[in-house]
Amino acid sequence: MGKMRSVSVIGVGLSKFGERWDASFRQLVAEAGVRAISDSQIDGKDIQAVYGGCMASGRFIGQEHIGALIVDQLGLNPIPSTRLEAACASGSVAFRNAYLAIASGMHDVVAVGGVEKMTEVSVEDAATALGGAGDQEWELFIGATFPALYALIARRHMQEYGTTEEQMALCAVKNHDNGSKNPYAQYQNKITLETVMNSGVIASPLKLFDCSPITDGAAVTILCETEKAKKLVEQPIEIAASAQASDTLALAERKSLTELQATKIAAKQAFETANLKPKDIQVAEVHDCFTIAEILAVEDLGFFEKGKAGKAIEAGETKLNSAISINTSGGLKACGHPVGATGVKQVVEAVWQLRGQAEGRQVKNVERALTHNVGGSGATATVHIFKRA
Amino acid sequence: MGKMRSVSVIGVGLSKFGERWDASFRQLVAEAGVRAISDSQIDGKDIQAVYGGCMASGRFIGQEHIGALIVDQLGLNPIPSTRLEAACASGSVAFRNAYLAIASGMHDVVAVGGVEKMTEVSVEDAATALGGAGDQEWELFIGATFPALYALIARRHMQEYGTTEEQMALCAVKNHDNGSKNPYAQYQNKITLETVMNSGVIASPLKLFDCSPITDGAAVTILCETEKAKKLVEQPIEIAASAQASDTLALAERKSLTELQATKIAAKQAFETANLKPKDIQVAEVHDCFTIAEILAVEDLGFFEKGKAGKAIEAGETKLNSAISINTSGGLKACGHPVGATGVKQVVEAVWQLRGQAEGRQVKNVERALTHNVGGSGATATVHIFKRA
Numbered sequence: 001m002g003k004m005r006s007v008s009v010i011g012v013g014l015s016k017f018g019e020r021w022d023a024s025f026r027q028l029v030a031e032a033g034v035r036a037i038s039d040s041q042i043d044g045k046d047i048q049a050v051y052g053g054c055m056a057s058g059r060f061i062g063q064e065h066i067g068a069l070i071v072d073q074l075g076l077n078p079i080p081s082t083r084l085e086a087a088c089a090s091g092s093v094a095f096r097n098a099y100l101a102i103a104s105g106m107h108d109v110v111a112v113g114g115v116e117k118m119t120e121v122s123v124e125d126a127a128t129a130l131g132g133a134g135d136q137e138w139e140l141f142i143g144a145t146f147p148a149l150y151a152l153i154a155r156r157h158m159q160e161y162g163t164t165e166e167q168m169a170l171c172a173v174k175n176h177d178n179g180s181k182n183p184y185a186q187y188q189n190k191i192t193l194e195t196v197m198n199s200g201v202i203a204s205p206l207k208l209f210d211c212s213p214i215t216d217g218a219a220v221t222i223l224c225e226t227e228k229a230k231k232l233v234e235q236p237i238e239i240a241a242s243a244q245a246s247d248t249l250a251l252a253e254r255k256s257l258t259e260l261q262a263t264k265i266a267a268k269q270a271f272e273t274a275n276l277k278p279k280d281i282q283v284a285e286v287h288d289c290f291t292i293a294e295i296l297a298v299e300d301l302g303f304f305e306k307g308k309a310g311k312a313i314e315a316g317e318t319k320l321n322s323a324i325s326i327n328t329s330g331g332l333k334a335c336g337h338p339v340g341a342t343g344v345k346q347v348v349e350a351v352w353q354l355r356g357q358a359e360g361r362q363v364k365n366v367e368r369a370l371t372h373n374v375g376g377s378g379a380t381a382t383v384h385i386f387k388r389a
Numbered sequence: 390m391g392k393m394r395s396v397s398v399i400g401v402g403l404s405k406f407g408e409r410w411d412a413s414f415r416q417l418v419a420e421a422g423v424r425a426i427s428d429s430q431i432d433g434k435d436i437q438a439v440y441g442g443c444m445a446s447g448r449f450i451g452q453e454h455i456g457a458l459i460v461d462q463l464g465l466n467p468i469p470s471t472r473l474e475a476a477c478a479s480g481s482v483a484f485r486n487a488y489l490a491i492a493s494g495m496h497d498v499v500a501v502g503g504v505e506k507m508t509e510v511s512v513e514d515a516a517t518a519l520g521g522a523g524d525q526e527w528e529l530f531i532g533a534t535f536p537a538l539y540a541l542i543a544r545r546h547m548q549e550y551g552t553t554e555e556q557m558a559l560c561a562v563k564n565h566d567n568g569s570k571n572p573y574a575q576y577q578n579k580i581t582l583e584t585v586m587n588s589g590v591i592a593s594p595l596k597l598f599d600c601s602p603i604t605d606g607a608a609v610t611i612l613c614e615t616e617k618a619k620k621l622v623e624q625p626i627e628i629a630a631s632a633q634a635s636d637t638l639a640l641a642e643r644k645s646l647t648e649l650q651a652t653k654i655a656a657k658q659a660f661e662t663a664n665l666k667p668k669d670i671q672v673a674e675v676h677d678c679f680t681i682a683e684i685l686a687v688e689d690l691g692f693f694e695k696g697k698a699g700k701a702i703e704a705g706e707t708k709l710n711s712a713i714s715i716n717t718s719g720g721l722k723a724c725g726h727p728v729g730a731t732g733v734k735q736v737v738e739a740v741w742q743l744r745g746q747a748e749g750r751q752v753k754n755v756e757r758a759l760t761h762n763v764g765g766s767g768a769t770a771t772v773h774i775f776k777r778a
Contacts, residue, residue, distance in 0.1 A: 002494025105391025
């Protein structure tokens with residue numbers, strides 16, 4: 001490994017997340033993109049490349065070549081524009097490669113977007129498209145849906161560690177609490193434990209309110225080499241670490257169902273690179289595609305011992321301004337989960353928290369924030385750590 | 390732009406291209422991957438990251454999350470693995486980002502694959518999937534197919550420059566000549582001018598033999614930081630330049646139909662970076678998805694003046710061992726066009742030519758080779774230049 005240039009975030013923007021019948025794929029990109037460029041105080045012509053994360057536009061809107069579409073829509077031709085895909089981790093993988101493009105010395109200023117327009121197809125077609133995140137030959141073809149895969153994980157976690165359905169449900173309750181304070185969130189309503197427990201069973205033990213929704217949305221960040229960033233904006237947010245790891249596509253091939261190896265490996269690398277420990281993080285956006293996924297995440301990232309997260313959540317230890325504030329944006333559960341956008345949206349929230357701009361959900365004394373994005377059932381995981389430059 | 394680390398190719402491998410009823414998507418990846426790793430003389434465990442180019446696996450095989458699939462299939466977990474998509478330029482865009490990942494200092498050795506399994510769906514479904522490379526809202530939805538878009542380009546080139554159908558056809562004849570000397574090519578049969586001229590009209594003036602085929606195939610290269618590469622293999626092939634540019638997704642928004650701006654911009658940047666001129670290149674793999682595309686390419690890359698390529702081809706000036714040997718592999722036309730693999734296959738051919746390993750199609754005294762890959766009708770273009778390290 002060689003010496004790398006430091007990279008910082010200088011602008012962020014989100015579209016409103018939700019069922020966006022009023023906006024096309026292109027319009028979502030523009031909505032978030034214009035806000036991010038405006039937030040960065042740079043001119044569009046200063047941007048040297050675009051990276052976009054998108055999972056399944058071919059199935060959702062019949063469109064590939066998303067890099068070209070995004071750069072065209074943002075009026076930024078002829079700079080290079082590239083789409084990355086890693087299922088539900090597409091956004092963070094795009095973010096990571098934009099970071100590398102600057103770290104390499106090729107570019108100084110790069111825009112990274114994540115986008116997904118999911119609500120224009122039927123729920124059945126959406127489930128099929130999302131199934132492409134798992135192993136088509138060995139899982140989907142024989143009938144496993146994504147909730148079914150995570151239900152297997154949940155059952156095993158319950159058996160091994162005594163985790164309860166109520167503890168999982170409390171992740172959703174907390175995330176709706178946080179989402180109620182986020183004007184970009186798909187769901188801004190608080191819910192109770194009873195709401196979750198009484199909701200319909202999707203794949204036992206997971207109920208409707210244990211699952212993240214189908215969402216339209218886009219998120220954009222502007223990255224810049226740090227020394228230049230310091231001249232451009234008041235408070236650049238530095239990428240202290242970027243790590244990514246892989247695991248088997250199919251659950252059946254893994255040694256354990258109760259941890260995601262890819263998360264553990266990426267977290268270890270990220271903490272080493274940043275020379276930090278989990279206790280040094282105040283705010284973390286983690287991948288709660290299902291409530292059980294949040295439990296796995298906070299354990300695998302090292303915030304809680306394996307098997308202890310259920311009780312910690314019950315004790316309120318992941319709420320706003322607790323030991324570690326988890327999913328202040330509302331997470332995938334309440335903010336919504338436009339799959340390709342999620343990894344970038346997590347960065348936007350981390351930046352807002354570090355800048356002190358998270359409004360009603362602002363955590364006190366945030367020095368470092370972490371984002372954690374998972375593809376499929378854990379075949380890809382990324383971890384990024386941020387601090388003020 | 391900062392100082393970048395130099396990067397070289399140390400291993401290459403192809404699957405046989407063609408209608409591969411005998412091999413799944415996964416098997417194609419393994420076929421090319423094992424050959425590339427073996428060719429590089431390194432151990433799989435020395436590879437630190439994987440990049441994969443693939444255009445439309447969601448539509449072709451119902452599978453996304455291709456990065457995770459590739460790294461899993463190659464037995465290389467848990468290293469990071471990332472899929473890139475830029476329509477028919479997916480392979481070269483993956484190659485470019487793998488190059489940047491090494492140039493950045495993040496990794497020293499990276500595998501880059503390109504793959505597409507296209508023949509398992511109907512021709513109609515394949516055409517729909519490929520249509521995703523163009524503008525779904527403004528082109529495909531109103532009935533334009535890809536051959537139709539390139540037919541518009543061909544008609545305009547004929548009108549402006551007097552280019553003839555025979556001149557276009559001669560591209561196909563030459564590429565079949567070259568393909569007949571390439572054991573990996575989908576078509577290894579020579580054809581005559583009459584074969585092309587008498588073939589069925591697809592979208593006038595383009596006939597069946599003006600069009601590249603539907604192909605299954607994979608291509609893999611192993612990249613390494615150049616100083617390390619010199620210690621590992623006898624003859625590393627250095628990436629002297631990597632450039633990428635974008636243009637509007639829809640043809641209708643462009644100023645000219647007879648040139649691809651993205652190619653011209655990427656070529657200019659690549660030649661400047663490498664401090665070379667078109668006349669310094671002996672071998673070029675260019676994007677001949679249709680014969681007219683090869684004519685545009687050799688003009689836009691600067692090998693021939695605009696409007697003069699038709700006559701040059703007629704005069705045999707792009708044949709093996711002429712002034713500039715174009716598409717020695719057989720090009721997309723005869724070697725085949727598994728869309729995500731093509732950009733990486735072009736690099737494999739360039740490496741073989743620079744190493745003197747291109748067997749019956751070896752060009753004499755190759756000092757520098759160029760690859761040119763186009764996404765859609767030119768909304769993305771990449772140019773790479775190679776030389777012996």
